[in-house]
Amino acid sequence: MFAKEHIKYEPVDLPDRMDLSDEQMLEAVKAFYDKMKRRHTVRDFSDRPVAREVIEECIRTAGTAPSGANHQPWHFVAISQPDFKKRIRDAAEEEERRFYDGGAGDEWIKALEPIGTNDHKPHLEEAPWLIVVFAQRWGEFEDGTRYKNYYVPESTGIACGFLLTALHHAGLVSLTHTPNPMKFLNGMLDRPDSEKPIMIIAVGHPAKDAKVPSVAKLKKPLSEILTVAD
Ligand code: IYR
Helix, strand or coil: CCCCCCCCCCCCCCHHHHHCCHHHHHHHHHHHHHHHCCCCECCCECCCCCCHHHHHHHHHHHCCCCCHHHCCCEEEEEECCHHHHHHHHHHHHHHHHHHHHHHCCHHHHHHHCCCCCCCCCCHHHHCCEEEEEEEECEEECCCCCEEECCCHHHHHHHHHHHHHHHHHHCCCEEEEECCCCCCHHHHHHCCCCCEEEEEEEEEECECCCCCCCHHHHCCCCHHHHCCCCC
């Protein structure tokens, strides 16, 4: 079905970087860490628009993620139309009311206290773009026959990570939002049953007075997240 030959791995735009000295490499990864540690989930968006091409490039980057058998089991729907965003907000808030009104259970609600979230989701309308991420539980050939996808949550999760990184690199902020259940998104966005909505990413510029919860700065130290077995 697919060609079996292998081709040379060529990082086309980075040939010199294959020869970085250890010091240069350390400098490069430290600079990248400094950039990434400033990424936070932001809920306060300005009304400044974001060009469609910027969103497209970020999703192109997400599409370079590794995936099980390279099946790329994801689909993204990008929405900027105000009335569409309002419909998504209304449906998401309905789900969230159930969540915060007992559906979540006490332990979950307590865990969210430092973040300060509730069922009020104005950012779903205020952000210039909403990107809805779908995971393709199975694939379909043109004749309608099905094929299996592998490691679908892992693959789609990695693609979302690439997307959040690309958005941050663009100087944008994002909010990963996961109303539960999200089945309403299939109908609203006309996506097939083979696809499961996994998150809505609200994207835009931060508002001038945007705030993040102070706990967002509390990342576990390396000693806690890494064991080196040497
Ligand atoms: N989906 C809800 C609840 C929520 C759950 C987790 I886990 C969070 O880290 C944040 C929120 C909401 O968006 O409010």
